[in-house]
Amino acid sequence: QWRPAYAEGHDGMVHLFEWSWKSIAEECENFLGPHKFASVQVSPPNENRRVAGQWWERYQPISYNLDTRSGGRADFIDMVDRCNAVGVRIIVDAIINHMCGEDALSGTGTGGCQYNTDTLEFPCVPFSSGDFNDYRCGSQNGLINNYGDPNEVRNCRLVGLTDLDHSKSSTADKIAAYMNDLIDIGVAGFRVDAAKHMWPEETEILYGKLHDLPTGKGFPANTRPWIGQEVIDQGGEPIKKEEYVGMGAVTEFNYCFSLGNLRGSLAQLKTVADKPSNWGFLSNKDAFVFTNNHDNQRGHGGGGGGIVTFKSPHDLPYVTGMMMALPFGTKRIMSSYLFEDGDQGPPAAQPSTADPTAESCNNDWVCEHRWAGIRNIGMLGGAMRSEPDSYSNWWDNGSSQVSFSRGTGWFAVNSDAWAMEGGIQTGLAAGKYCDLAQSDLDSCDTFINVDASGMACVNIQAGQNVPMSYTIADARVGDF
Ligand code: ARE
Ligand code: CA
Numbered sequence: 001q002w003r004p005a006y007a008e009g010h011d012g013m014v015h016l017f018e019w020s021w022k023s024i025a026e027e028c029e030n031f032l033g034p035h036k037f038a039s040v041q042v043s044p045p046n047e048n049r050r051v052a053g054q055w056w057e058r059y060q061p062i063s064y065n066l067d068t069r070s071g072g073r074a075d076f077i078d079m080v081d082r083c084n085a086v087g088v089r090i091i092v093d094a095i096i097n098h099m100c101g102e103d104a105l106s107g108t109g110t111g112g113c114q115y116n117t118d119t120l121e122f123p124c125v126p127f128s129s130g131d132f133n134d135y136r137c138g139s140q141n142g143l144i145n146n147y148g149d150p151n152e153v154r155n156c157r158l159v160g161l162t163d164l165d166h167s168k169s170s171t172a173d174k175i176a177a178y179m180n181d182l183i184d185i186g187v188a189g190f191r192v193d194a195a196k197h198m199w200p201e202e203t204e205i206l207y208g209k210l211h212d213l214p215t216g217k218g219f220p221a222n223t224r225p226w227i228g229q230e231v232i233d234q235g236g237e238p239i240k241k242e243e244y245v246g247m248g249a250v251t252e253f254n255y256c257f258s259l260g261n262l263r264g265s266l267a268q269l270k271t272v273a274d275k276p277s278n279w280g281f282l283s284n285k286d287a288f289v290f291t292n293n294h295d296n297q298r299g300h301g302g303g304g305g306g307i308v309t310f311k312s313p314h315d316l317p318y319v320t321g322m323m324m325a326l327p328f329g330t331k332r333i334m335s336s337y338l339f340e341d342g343d344q345g346p347p348a349a350q351p352s353t354a355d356p357t358a359e360s361c362n363n364d365w366v367c368e369h370r371w372a373g374i375r376n377i378g379m380l381g382g383a384m385r386s387e388p389d390s391y392s393n394w395w396d397n398g399s400s401q402v403s404f405s406r407g408t409g410w411f412a413v414n415s416d417a418w419a420m421e422g423g424i425q426t427g428l429a430a431g432k433y434c435d436l437a438q439s440d441l442d443s444c445d446t447f448i449n450v451d452a453s454g455m456a457c458v459n460i461q462a463g464q465n466v467p468m469s470y471t472i473a474d475a476r477v478g479d480f
Helices: 021-032 073-085 149-153 169-185 202-207 243-249 255-263 266-274 316-324 378-383
Strands: 011-016 038-042 046-048 063-069 087-093 096-100 106-108 114-116 161-163 187-190 227-231 249-251 289-290 330-335 391-395 400-405 409-414 419-425 430-432 447-450 456-461 466-472 477-479
Touching: 011 021, 011 378, 021 038, 021 073, 038 378, 046 096, 063 073, 063 096, 063 169, 073 087, 073 169, 087 169, 114 456, 169 202, 202 243, 227 243, 243 249, 255 266, 255 289, 255 316, 266 391, 266 400, 316 330, 316 378, 316 409, 316 466, 378 409, 378 466, 391 419, 400 419, 409 419, 430 466, 456 466
Parallel strands: 011 038, 011 330, 038 087, 087 187, 187 227, 227 249, 249 289, 289 330
Antiparallel strands: 046 063, 096 161, 106 114, 391 400, 400 409, 409 466, 419 456, 430 447, 430 477, 447 456
8 A cells, every 4th residue: 555556667656637538548558658657647537526717626526437527437447458558557536535615506517417515415426414524523614724623624624625424434435436446447546635634544444445456457466556645744733644654655745845945955865765754754665755746836735935846847857857766755747737827727639649759748738757857767766666675876976966876777967056077886787878867768869888897977067958867777778
């Protein structure tokens, strides 16, 4: 439940926010699989309330039928099969704390199911008033007003979203049935939305009801689904991320700020690998990490200064590189669309996925995962995965030039205002390797030469487009 069941040699979860199932299936086959990304976090696949022009309608469930603007059940199943076939797992954004907002009143969801938030009827699940938490909520208006009161945070309505009661086994069974349907289809895990708003002991019972991943879909026997719980703990509130580590990984929001604030002094991040607790971080195994997410990139939750997003196009690749190379956490890369305001929904046209050499997906899809410097980072991460998980050959200049190896990969970065030049220990066997930070393996034009003692001449100029150099044992293309 802490480490996802990734294919050998793959790493990195790409959040293809608001992509359709058809486009994701194509992206798995054309790009993500060949580039050895490990998984895709998909937008919530279950039926939701319609709210014109917004992205966040997806966070307001109406039923557990797989029917949204991303596609229907058949498309979803096809996507899971096609992605699994090329070594890319599907991670579902599971909205299980609540159903739709009380302001929805009554209507029809994206799949044609009815709802009524006055009587709390969701007949397609079915849920009715007995499945909801209001009787446990002590707040005057039924909403969460005070994050200092754990009872309110868990039992009252988050921004008016009708709150499910996980203490009732009949309610929990229906939620588990939804998640088990997805597991049986071949989904490898879940990002659990608003986990902070559910009681840890009740969610643990719920996760206990989940099936193992199906051996019939190629997973090893007795593999538990990965669980990545969204718990925003930036300090200063009584609810702690540590309450949730017993049953899965947990988001490490403060790492977004560390990565952003230290982008000019990357050497300091060594201690994140050495002793994450010095930073107040969860352990390597428990942490779910990212440079930015779909909320904090648009000021919606867990925000704050210094976060690196696609709006910092020079910095995002090397910050992402550092995150992927360090032995810390299960890593997620945000893949965004352009927006002017924080509520705006996705572009009308889907991303273009056909050309694997393209670094853009056009049609206002930013496709950070295809950018130079980032596009081969799953390959690097996959080669670096190792047990026990730690680095070797660490070198830094005390400022922002860093080099180290891990598993069968080697990584170097320079975000200083002066050049990084000279001999560096890579830990690799002698040979000529493709520099995957600069070039794709099948059309390589930038190389790293490693001598018999493992040393390479590194040359990363200040301010160069992608100020990184990295490679893996499998990218050896000849003799030195
Ligand atoms: C929308 C409207 C609301 C309306 C509501 C109901 O914006 O005005 O009342 O619908 O109709 C997303 C959007 C919300 C949206 C919601 C439902 O961000 O704007 O509401 O979907 O459509 C807290 C939670 C955390 C949550 C953040 C956003 O703890 O779990 O708020 N994040 C997840 C998702 C979001 C999603 C939801 C949960 C709901 O990632 O995308 O909301 O499913 C401090 C606290 C945090 C708190 C944060 C923000 O940092 O420590 O705990 O996060 O403030 O309040
Ligand atoms: Ca709740």
